[in-house]
Amino acid sequence: DAGVIQSPRHEVTEMGQEVTLRCKPISGHDYLFWYRQTMMRGLELLIYFNNNVPIDDSGMPEDRFSAKMPNASFSTLKIQPSEPRDSAVYFCASSPGGATGELFFGEGSRLTVL
Amino acid sequence: LAKTTQPISMDSYEGQEVNITCSHNNIATNDYITWYQQFPSQGPRFIIQGYKTKVTNEVASLFIPADRKSSTLSLPRVSLSDTAVYYCLVGDMEYGNKLVFGAGTILRVKS
Numbered sequence: 001d002a003g004v005i006q007s008p009r010h011e012v013t014e015m016g017q018e019v020t021l022r023c024k025p026i027s028g029h030d031y032l033f034w035y036r037q038t039m040m041r042g043l044e045l046l047i048y049f050n051n052n053v054p055i056d057d058s059g060m061p062e063d064r065f066s067a068k069m070p071n072a073s074f075s076t077l078k079i080q081p082s083e084p085r086d087s088a089v090y091f092c093a094s095s096p097g098g099a100t101g102e103l104f105f106g107e108g109s110r111l112t113v114l
Numbered sequence: 115l116a117k118t119t120q121p122i123s124m125d126s127y128e129g130q131e132v133n134i135t136c137s138h139n140n141i142a143t144n145d146y147i148t149w150y151q152q153f154p155s156q157g158p159r160f161i162i163q164g165y166k167t168k169v170t171n172e173v174a175s176l177f178i179p180a181d182r183k184s185s186t187l188s189l190p191r192v193s194l195s196d197t198a199v200y201y202c203l204v205g206d207m208e209y210g211n212k213l214v215f216g217a218g219t220i221l222r223v224k225s
């Protein structure tokens with residue numbers, strides 16, 4: 001299996017622009033998570049899905065952030081409009097679920113907002 | 115929501131055994147304890163998981179006392195390549211909102 005695939009790996013954009021990050025989870029995994037990592041705040045859980053349904057989005061910073069999972073093999077995290085404080089590494093992770101489900105992380109998308 | 119506390123950093127030398135302890139005083143009955151390793155510019159990677167007593171795999175051991183309020187990750191004979199950040203995670207996948215990472219422990223292995 002190719003693992004969790006994220007794109008783009010790096011994105012540099014200007015403040016106010018729309019940013020879309022993409023994730024392809026491991027086939028057969030029922031759970032998908034979006035995390036954000038910064039030096040100041042560490043790894044933050046933004047949102048997670050179970051069987052394509054958002055379960056908990058309490059970690060989403062504000063209305064500028066939205067996430068979708070239209071099918072079992074694809075998810076997006078969108079920021080509109082972007083701000084410099086959104087600069088971070090965004091990780092997607094998937095899991096087969098169950099009480100002992102292991103998280104499998106992608107390599108991350110490094111976002112820089114100028 | 116189970117909160118974890120780990121040392122901020124640890125230093126070791128190659129060939130030594132390293133023990134990293136995580137405190138999780140309000141762990142719930144259904145919660146499992148999982149450790150992840152993260153290298154720079156990579157996503158965290160699963161190391162080991164346990165519920166109680168001791169678990170061992172090819173890379174580490176996990177010791178969990180009877181009250182489960184703490185756990186210790188043991189890395190035998192570390193090498194320079196074990197330099198990374200180690201995270202303790204407490205939660206139940208059935209309740210994914212508990213899968214919150216703490217600050218982690220920066221382990222530096224020196225030659």
